[in-house]
Amino acid sequence: MASILSFLNQAVDSIISSGSGLNTGCKLVLSCAGESVTFPVSPPSFKVSNAYNNSTINVNSLGDINMLGKRGLTTIKFSSFFPAQAYDDIVNTTPDSPYSYVEKINSFAQKGQPCKLAI
Structure with missing residues (x-):
């Protein structure tokens, strides 16, 4: 499973970071x-991580034993910026104010509902 996610991470990373400009046709939509x-x-790269809640216990006469745990949450990390003016490499032709993006993302975090990230 980890190798499939690693492959997908590398494939999407190469798609986003290829080309001379920032806009390579990829869009990130948070809903x-x-x-x-x-x-x-578009961010130049991002990283997908999967947590596995494994633990190690020590059993007398056997030593350390790895106890397999359940899969944890998947996290994604990326960085980008919200431009204050229009540039050639912008996905949206008419970008909003940088502060409006931040306010909307903060409102998503405070709603207590799941969000979806589409790439």
Whole structure:
């Protein structure tokens, strides 16, 4: 499972980071409760991580034993910026104010509902 996620991570990373400009045709859309934010600038890269809640216990006369745990949450990390003016490499032709993006993302976090990230 980890090798498939690693492959997908590398494939999407190469698609996003290829080309001379920032906009390579990829769009990142964060949606929550019927509202959405399309990031105006594609991030140059991102990282997907999966947590596995394994633990190690020590048993007398056997030593350390790895106890397999359940899979934890998947996390994704990326960085981008919200431009204050229009550039050639922007995904949206008419970007909103940088502060409006931040306000909308903060409102998603406070809603207490699951969000969806589409790439």
